[in-house]
Amino acid sequence: MDNPTDTALRQDTSVEAGRALRAGAEPSQALDPKSPVARFNADRPLAMDAGVDLAPFQIAYQTAGRLNAAHSNAVLICHALTGDQHFAHPHPVTKKPGWWETLVGPGKPIDTDRYFVICSNVVGSCMGSTGPASIDPRTGRAYGLDFPLVTIRDMVRAQAMLLDHLGIPDLFLCIGGSMGGMQVLQWASLYPERVFAAMPIATGARHSAQNIAFHEVGRQAIMADLAWENGRYLEAGTRPSKGLGVARMGAHITYLSEPALHRKFGRRFQGGSAPTFSFNADFQIESYLRHQGLSFVERFDANAYLYLTRAMDYFDLAADHGGVLANAFRGTRTRFCVISFTSDWLFPTADSRAIVHALNAAAAPVAFVEVESDKGHDAFLLDEPAMFSAARGFIDAAARARGL
Amino acid sequence: MDNPTDTALRQDTSVEAGRALRAGAEPSQALDPKSPVARFNADRPLAMDAGVDLAPFQIAYQTAGRLNAAHSNAVLICHALTGDQHFAHPHPVTKKPGWWETLVGPGKPIDTDRYFVICSNVVGSCMGSTGPASIDPRTGRAYGLDFPLVTIRDMVRAQAMLLDHLGIPDLFLCIGGSMGGMQVLQWASLYPERVFAAMPIATGARHSAQNIAFHEVGRQAIMADLAWENGRYLEAGTRPSKGLGVARMGAHITYLSEPALHRKFGRRFQGGSAPTFSFNADFQIESYLRHQGLSFVERFDANAYLYLTRAMDYFDLAADHGGVLANAFRGTRTRFCVISFTSDWLFPTADSRAIVHALNAAAAPVAFVEVESDKGHDAFLLDEPAMFSAARGFIDAAARARGL
Numbered sequence: 001m002d003n004p005t006d007t008a009l010r011q012d013t014s015v016e017a018g019r020a021l022r023a024g025a026e027p028s029q030a031l032d033p034k035s036p037v038a039r040f041n042a043d044r045p046l047a048m049d050a051g052v053d054l055a056p057f058q059i060a061y062q063t064a065g066r067l068n069a070a071h072s073n074a075v076l077i078c079h080a081l082t083g084d085q086h087f088a089h090p091h092p093v094t095k096k097p098g099w100w101e102t103l104v105g106p107g108k109p110i111d112t113d114r115y116f117v118i119c120s121n122v123v124g125s126c127m128g129s130t131g132p133a134s135i136d137p138r139t140g141r142a143y144g145l146d147f148p149l150v151t152i153r154d155m156v157r158a159q160a161m162l163l164d165h166l167g168i169p170d171l172f173l174c175i176g177g178s179m180g181g182m183q184v185l186q187w188a189s190l191y192p193e194r195v196f197a198a199m200p201i202a203t204g205a206r207h208s209a210q211n212i213a214f215h216e217v218g219r220q221a222i223m224a225d226l227a228w229e230n231g232r233y234l235e236a237g238t239r240p241s242k243g244l245g246v247a248r249m250g251a252h253i254t255y256l257s258e259p260a261l262h263r264k265f266g267r268r269f270q271g272g273s274a275p276t277f278s279f280n281a282d283f284q285i286e287s288y289l290r291h292q293g294l295s296f297v298e299r300f301d302a303n304a305y306l307y308l309t310r311a312m313d314y315f316d317l318a319a320d321h322g323g324v325l326a327n328a329f330r331g332t333r334t335r336f337c338v339i340s341f342t343s344d345w346l347f348p349t350a351d352s353r354a355i356v357h358a359l360n361a362a363a364a365p366v367a368f369v370e371v372e373s374d375k376g377h378d379a380f381l382l383d384e385p386a387m388f389s390a391a392r393g394f395i396d397a398a399a400r401a402r403g404l
Numbered sequence: 405m406d407n408p409t410d411t412a413l414r415q416d417t418s419v420e421a422g423r424a425l426r427a428g429a430e431p432s433q434a435l436d437p438k439s440p441v442a443r444f445n446a447d448r449p450l451a452m453d454a455g456v457d458l459a460p461f462q463i464a465y466q467t468a469g470r471l472n473a474a475h476s477n478a479v480l481i482c483h484a485l486t487g488d489q490h491f492a493h494p495h496p497v498t499k500k501p502g503w504w505e506t507l508v509g510p511g512k513p514i515d516t517d518r519y520f521v522i523c524s525n526v527v528g529s530c531m532g533s534t535g536p537a538s539i540d541p542r543t544g545r546a547y548g549l550d551f552p553l554v555t556i557r558d559m560v561r562a563q564a565m566l567l568d569h570l571g572i573p574d575l576f577l578c579i580g581g582s583m584g585g586m587q588v589l590q591w592a593s594l595y596p597e598r599v600f601a602a603m604p605i606a607t608g609a610r611h612s613a614q615n616i617a618f619h620e621v622g623r624q625a626i627m628a629d630l631a632w633e634n635g636r637y638l639e640a641g642t643r644p645s646k647g648l649g650v651a652r653m654g655a656h657i658t659y660l661s662e663p664a665l666h667r668k669f670g671r672r673f674q675g676g677s678a679p680t681f682s683f684n685a686d687f688q689i690e691s692y693l694r695h696q697g698l699s700f701v702e703r704f705d706a707n708a709y710l711y712l713t714r715a716m717d718y719f720d721l722a723a724d725h726g727g728v729l730a731n732a733f734r735g736t737r738t739r740f741c742v743i744s745f746t747s748d749w750l751f752p753t754a755d756s757r758a759i760v761h762a763l764n765a766a767a768a769p770v771a772f773v774e775v776e777s778d779k780g781h782d783a784f785l786l787d788e789p790a791m792f793s794a795a796r797g798f799i800d801a802a803a804r805a806r807g808l
Contacts, residue, residue, distance in 0.1 A: 050681040149681040209665040209689045210657065216690045217654040219683065220697070224646035226630055242628035250621040250654050253614065258749075261613040267720060275718050277454040277553040279623065279710060283717065285613045286620045293624070306683060313687065314679050316671060345662075345749075 034092055035060040035085055035121070035128045038165045046123065046158050052148040056137065059162045060128025061120035064088045064104065065112035067168065073404055074168045075110055076159060077119040078176030078183035080381075081308050082248075082300055084127040087119040088112070093299040102383055109392040114404065115172065122183075123158040124150035124308055126301035133234060133301045144231035150307050152179070152315045156186045160194070170194040172402055173395060177201040177380035178347065179308065182315050185355065188336070189317060189328040197398040199391065201339040202380040204351030205325050205358070206316040211346060214254055215309040218247030222302050231303055244302045245293030252292045257343035257376030261285060318358075325354065326361035335401070336366040337394040339387060341379040367394060438496055439464040439489055439525070439532045442569040450527065450562050456552040460541065463566045464532025465524035468492045468508065469516035471572065477808055478572045479514055480563060481523040482580030482587035484785075485712050486652075486704055488531040491523040492516070497703040506787055513795040518808065519576065526587075527562040528554035528712055530705035537638060537705045547707075548635035554711050556583070556719045560590045564598070574598040576806055577799060581605040581784035582751065583712065586719050589759065592740070593721060593732040601802040603795065605743040606784040608755030609729050609762070610720040615750060618658055619713040622651030626706050635707055648706045649697030656696045661747035661780030665689060722762075729762035739805070740770040741798040743791060745783040771798060 037058040040046065045055035062085040067074060077087050077100060084091070088098040088105060104110040104117055121129035124147070132147035139146075163171070174187045174195050181203025188198045207215075222228055225243030229236040253261075265285040269275065281287040321327035336359055340352035349370050359366040369390040373379040380387065441462045444450065449459035466489040471478060481491050481504065488495070492502040492509060508514040508521055525533035528551070536551035543550075567575070578591045578599050585607025592602045611619075626632055629647030633640040657665075669689040673679065685691040725731035740763055744756035753774050763770040773794040777783040784791065 145683070149679075206671065208662060209669045209671060209687075210660075210662040212671070212687050213657045213665065213689050213693055214654075216685075216687075216693055217650060217657065220646075220653060220694070221625055221628075221650045223683075224625075224650050225628065242624075246621060246625045246628055246650065249624060250618075253617045253621065256614075258612060258614040261617065265613045267610065267613060267616070267723075275553075279549070279627075279714065281620075283613075283616050283620075285617050289617055289620055290624070310683065319671075 035062055037061070037128055038162050040161060040165075044161065046154065046161070048148050048154045049151040050148040054123075054130065054148065057123065057130035057134075057158070058128070059120045059123065059130075059158055061085050061118055061162060062087065062089055063119075064117045065115050067116040067166075068404075071168055072170075072172060072402065073115045074163070074171050075115045075117045075173040075175065076163070076171050076187070077104070077110075077117060078155075078159070078174065078180035078187075079119060079122065080176070080178040080180045081312065082296070082305070083180065084125065085119045085121045086127075088117065091299070094295070099381060102381075103388065103391065109388050109395055110173070110175070114399065118162075118166070118168075120159055120162050122150075122155040122179075122308070124155070124304060124311060126304040129158075131301070132231070132303035132307055142232075142234040144234070144303060147303070147307065149314075150311045152182045152186050152311055153190060153320075155311070156183055156190055159183070159187075160191060163194075171196060172404065173197045173199065173398065175199040175201070175391075176203075178203055178377065179312050181347075182312065185317055185328070186315075188332060188334045189321075192329075192332045192334055195334045196402055197335050197337070197395070199337045199339065199394065200352075200355065201387070202341055202344050202347050202352075202377055203355075204347045205318060205328070205355050207313050208351075211254075212313045214251065215313055218251055219306050219309060221246040221250070222306060225302075228302060231306075233302070239297070240302045241297040244297045244300065244305060245290075247305060248296040248300075249289045249293040252289060254346045255376060255378040257345065257374055259343060259374040260376055263374065264288075325358035329359055329362035329364050332362060332364045334364065335398060336364055337390065338366060338368045339371060339380070339390060340369075341371050341373045341375070341377070341384075343374045344377040344379065346377040439466055441465070441532055442566050444565060444569075448565065450558065450565070452552050452558045453555040454552040458527075458534065458552065461527065461534035461538075461562070462532070463524050463527065463534075463562055465489050465522055465566060466491065466493055467523075468521045469519050471520040471570075472808075475572055476574075476576060476806065477519045478567070478575050479519045479521045479577040479579065480567070480575050480591070481508070481514075481521060482559075482563075482578065482584035482591075483523060483526065484580070484582040484584050485716065486700070486709070487584065488529065489523045489525045490531075492521065495703070498699070503785060506785075507792065507795065513792050513799055514577070514579070518803070522566075522570070522572075524563055524566050526554075526559040526583075526712070528559070528708060528715060530708040533562075535705070536635070536707035536711055546636075546638040548638070549707065551707070551711065553718075554715045556586045556590045556715055557594060557724075559715070560587055560594055563587070563591075564595060567598075575600060576808065577601045577603065577802065579603040579605070579795075580607075582607055582781065583716050585751075586716065589721055589732070590719075592736060592738045593725075596733075596736045596738055599738045600806055601739050601741070601799070603741045603743065603798065604756075604759065605791070606745055606748050606751050606756075606781055607759075608751045609722060609732070609759050611717050612755075615658075616717045618655065619717055622655055623710050623713060625650040625654070626710060629706075632706060635710075637706070643701070644706045645701040648701045648704065648709060649694075651709060652700040653693045653697040656693060658750045659780060659782040661749065661778055663747060663778040664780055667778065668692075729758065730765035733763055733766035733768050736766060736768050738768065739802060740768055741794065742770060742772045743775060743784070743794060744773075745775050745777045745779065745781070745788075747778045748781040748783065750781040
């Protein structure tokens, strides 16, 4: 499937990366200064929903595959809350494989032999894109809570600016799960003419009261940590690792399912069959959760966690369109494939059905697949053959329709 | 229904209360030193599962109604994790009505004109019964984490000693929800000859991996608070209020249901229709949760929260009986009524069904009612007419069978 003329962007991205680095990597506390970045100065600020024009700002990204001569084979992957641009490359901090290598690669449903795949770190995050850990040019110190609140729409606007920067007029496919799925929906609504096909996975058109509640507990856990220093921990030389770890532990439960937890851990004790009558991590599930908390704080910024959870809470696509979700998609020519998982209780299938019903009402072409899985919300990141085959079928058909 | 001969215990409890107070109320940090207490000295220690003989210790309790001449009309109410003995009287700290006044009172399903109703603060808690905030006689300071780990069985053993102390040979009814329901099951298993009828509500015969996980997050939130001082906050003059508040916020979500949260709060903003683009409590659900956290820390001890969550985690009645839950009830003559709620995802109906199946296998008489409710786990504390009518029917029939 390799197109011998698809060489333009391999060079182009190298140039871009070089240009950004020559312009000076942002002197931020970002946890990944090594991705290529697109830098936007005061002449091209990010017009944010909070009413602020953010400038300068930068977007860190990674790519795989090659852009074809017609620039018509671009796929944008939108990452989830604690995800990043390392979808198909080892993570620079954890050294683990890219988070979506199961789905993306040569011969895989998102075939890097056919498509040029981009994933950018969302604005407000901490892996190279501008966020609360970045230096505020007005003060010379980290923004902290002076960073403007970010919305899903702001993330999408920044991604659109990145595409402009890369010379990509429109996307063959926009795909993502969870918060990434919110971005996909926002893309299809905000820039319908730039999205040929869209796959929102394990997501919703708005965040539920229960999900807001879980996020608020995580935020309070971070803010309760004295080392958070009212958001000024970078200058104070501290890190609210305990609070961020607790937030991650709590959130992690919501990414799994009761049946999966029972299958994987049950009530099994660590290294024995009896309780130790202590507050040690007696149960395997406790040890697992503590590990999740500890490893997370090594790769994530606490303030970024506050900002991105808030962005998800604020997301309500229907509210942005007079209370009618279908209005978000009127006249769209984008083709959709919506995927949910039976055991996902964070974004249950009902949330996906609401999207599908709205797309039906907007007369948009839409396929809907509910994947039987006990793996909970995180199923979209895992080895789910039914998701892969649904994705392959939808993407292959879309490629034929686009003449790729 | 008032029995003119039922005067014995009204006097008796006064005497007991006076005796306990004369013996000196325990010099503890307990949040309610005013309930009657039964005090047990070194000659009657509590033999705990952790291998410790706890002595001295005391159990604080409250009663309503009168014990009849035959001492055959006693009802033991077992409270939940953060509950206490104030089931039918205003709470001494919050001034709110007793937590089960909906179910207990003159003419109510647990009719205080007919039954003598007792509720004791569980050992390990903080409302007058001995727990980690009590003074360790060996050191003269609060136990803190030197207090032995408490189990549900320890709680029940202490309650049995209280009944001995009050001259009550056996219970007409043992009833409770959540952790209270665990105690009911433990009572029926440990002292079958002392339980005529048992009503475990919204509970399980073991704590699930997911429930252990949520508890562990709460414990880590407390322990992450520097003011926790490794459990020695009472001497340090601090309180881990932030950590305990976060723990409560997270737990509180699990007591409700997504439909109830949506119905009560939805995505409504505080005092307006637009987001403030801040980390203030923008959404009503956030404000509600913060209030839950703040009010909880005024009435509860952080270490007691650690101990009682741990007791629930350790509870596994089948594991105590060779892995077969039915073995916990072999030969029982107790009659059971098991109640669950459709929207309870902390102790889902499947947990109650497992209890019912085990009781069936043990040939025990058992009724099972699944109450349709969107109120989640906390439904057992709320106005649920279907629960009340099930309780009334079961209790009235049991009273006839006992000749009350």
